Amino acid sequence: xxxxxxxxxxxxxxxxxxxxxxxxxxxxxxxxxxxxxxxxxxxxxxxxxxxxxxxxxxxxxxxxxxxxxxxxxxxxxxxxxxxxxxxxxxxxxxxxxxxxxxxxxxxxx
Amino acid sequence: xxxxxxxxxxxxxxxxxxxxxxxxxxxxxxxxxxxxxxxxxxxxxxxxxxxxxxxxxxxxxxxxxxxxxxxxxxxxxxxxxxxxxxxxxxxxxxxxxxxxxxxxxxxxxxxxx
Numbered sequence: 001x002x003x004x005x006x007x008x009x010x011x012x013x014x015x016x017x018x019x020x021x022x023x024x025x026x027x028x029x030x031x032x033x034x035x036x037x038x039x040x041x042x043x044x045x046x047x048x049x050x051x052x053x054x055x056x057x058x059x060x061x062x063x064x065x066x067x068x069x070x071x072x073x074x075x076x077x078x079x080x081x082x083x084x085x086x087x088x089x090x091x092x093x094x095x096x097x098x099x100x101x102x103x104x105x106x107x108x109x
Numbered sequence: 110x111x112x113x114x115x116x117x118x119x120x121x122x123x124x125x126x127x128x129x130x131x132x133x134x135x136x137x138x139x140x141x142x143x144x145x146x147x148x149x150x151x152x153x154x155x156x157x158x159x160x161x162x163x164x165x166x167x168x169x170x171x172x173x174x175x176x177x178x179x180x181x182x183x184x185x186x187x188x189x190x191x192x193x194x195x196x197x198x199x200x201x202x203x204x205x206x207x208x209x210x211x212x213x214x215x216x217x218x219x220x221x222x
Contacts, residue, residue, distance in 0.1 A: 008149075031208050042199050042213030043152075088152070095159075095207040101151030 004100035006089050011106045018076040020103045022089030025070065029091040032065060034074045037086040037102065046087070047074075081107050112136065115200050115214040122190050122221050130185045130217050132200030140206035141183040143167075143175060145196040146216075152199070158183055159206045190221045 006022040024032065030051050035043040049056045049063045049072070056063045062075040076083055086102040113134040122128050134141065143155040144167075154167030158177040172194060174186045183202075187194055198217045203209040 033210070040216075042201075042215050043211075044213065045210045048210070092208040096154070096157075097207070097211060099152045101149070 004089055004091055004098050006087075006100040006103050008101065009104050009106065011108055012079050013108045014079060014081060016079055018074075018079045018083065018105055020074045020076075020087050020089075020105065022072040022074075022100055023070055024072060024089070024091040024098075026091055026093045026098075027067070027070060029093060031092045032063075032072050033088075033090040033092075033097070034061075034063065034072075035088040035090060035099070037088065039085075043088060076105075079105075079107060083107060113200060113202055113212055113214040115198075115217050117217060118215070119218040120220070122187075122219065124191055124221055126190050128187045128190055128219070130187075130198055130200075130219070132183045132185070132214060133181050134183075134200075134202040134212070135181065136202060136204075136212065137180060138202035138204050138212070139180070140203045140209070141177065142201040142203075142211065143173070143183070143185045144199045144201065145169065145194075146199060147196050155185065155198075157206065190219075192221045195219060195221045 004024050012018040033048040034046045036046045037043045060077045064073045084107045088102045089100040116131045139160045142157045144152045153169045156175040158164045161180045200214040201211040203211045
């Protein structure tokens with residue numbers, strides 16, 4: 001299909017790792033992104049990965065890219081209450097950026 | 110100001126009224142975008158502009174118009190609002206259209222009754 005797909009909800013216990021998955025459609029996408037939206041706010045870029053990379057790590061965040069399967073994942077280590085937000089996967093497609101519908105991450109105490 | 114701002118923060122509007130949502134950025138970005146965010150539908154692109162003086166249609170342009178008279182401002186106009194335009198509207202900008210990181214405004218929550 002044409003959509004960037006991601007599950008709508010994820011619940012994780014505080015201190016555990018969160019893994020948010022995404023599948024995209026355009027094998028020629030140059031960049032893939034993860035944006036974070038906190039309640040009542042706009043989206044903010046969290047991290048991105050260039051298409052010739054397999055993995056990118058930035059503090060508690062790890063992005064894994066499987067180009068063969070067009071699969072992108074975001075791992076958040078030691079999940080905190082402040083990580084509660086909606087996470088959007090996005091791909092560059094030609095002259096546009098296409099967003100997924102977002103995954104709402106809920107943190108359990 | 111720093112970054113991208115939107116006004117108003119929220120608005121309740123009667124159906125049939127005209128409304129302009131304002132968006133201003135001070136980053137001298139060439140590209141600007143308007144999205145609407147609806148529960149279960151994610152972000153949908155309404156209109157975009159590659160550079161001052163040009164605009165283009167996104168995924169859901171009907172009922173909306175935009176203008177880009179200068180680099181900084183990108184207003185979105187609803188000529189005759191309808192209830193289905195009730196949504197949260199986000200303006201965004203990027204240095205160039207396409208691959209560059211998009212920076213988002215805080216959003217305008219619009220309710221059309």
